[in-house]
Amino acid sequence: MDLDRLGTVLHELGQPAYRAKQIELAVYRDLAHGYDDIPTIPRPLRQELAGRMPFDELRLETTRRSPDGADKDLFLTQDSLPIESVLIPHENGSRTVCVSTEAGCQIGCTFCATGHLGFQRTLTPFEIVDQVLFFARQLKAAGEKVTNVVFMGMGEPFLTYEHMRRAILLLNDPDALGLGQRRISVSTSGIVPSIEHFTQEQWQVNLAVSLHAPTDALRSQLMPINRTYPLSALMPALDRYVAVTNRRLMLEYLLLGGINDSPEDAHRLADLLRTWPNVSRLGLVNLLTYNPTRDAYGHWNAFMGPTGRTLATFEDILTAHGIPWTRRVSFGGDVGAACGQLAGEARPPDATQL
Ligand code: SF4
Incomplete structure (x- = not known):
């Protein structure tokens, strides 16, 4: 509302x-x-x-359930823009909602289904929180509740900072959803001025940053935002964030087979992180494996995940360098609800004619 x-x-x-x-x-x-x-x-x-x-600010169009229990909801805004959100159940009883902050995305990462859709508009704070409300009502009927919210769906939350901020305050408000700040996480592709704002918030909200490559050349290929905020600007901002907040920093690394998953990439990643004392003190590398996606025209993306052996080698190298890492289990891959797969069911107007 x-x-x-x-x-x-x-x-x-x-x-x-x-x-x-x-x-x-x-x-x-x-x-x-x-x-x-x-x-x-x-x-x-x-x-x-x-x-x-x-x-409600949103209208629920469809829900798709994955066998692993994740629900992907497709909503339409009042102006008929499709956005998607995911409810992820965990064995420990926690219930995480992944929300979108934009219809489409301004960043255009090459491996991401949302990025291929282009950008329509940012969502209002109420459209962001409404995604949580839909799942919260549904869970309430089953005697459960939303325990965590992650800003990791469609869009770049740090390009709609004030809307994201207001949504976080509403989620956290004891008179509203009353969700503890530590149960809220925001993921950014690396918008440096917003990371600096976030550093000053004095919040307990978690921060995750998508690195995905250890060098500017490769990162710019995968994430065009790196041309605006290269690693030489991003890494010092992250180091300041950890120094000021003393909070753990999630460093997302999506492994793309044959692209960023070589032993050399693992060594370079370790070297990059060890350059920054606070990042290496409280940074945690979150390894994700690529989920196949189709682009807005229904074509499969050119990327693939790493092989099991490549993944194990990558992990071993990080361990040998003393870099803490974890491997994130991605839910909902078979219904297009996993990381990088949120694309909206609606395609661009001319898509069906191609
Ligand atoms: S990965 Fe995130 S920032 Fe990049 S295009 Fe997809 S939604 Fe946007």
């Missing part, structure tokens, strides 16, 4: 200020399903509101 618009509508209707808080509590804390599900406000007001503004 768009709380800014709600405030305006209530004001136009001459309602007392406390009504906004009543509705906010019902929507975000009590997880009401619609205006009729808010008994604390009079029925005529409920009807008036229903005629003036939508209860």
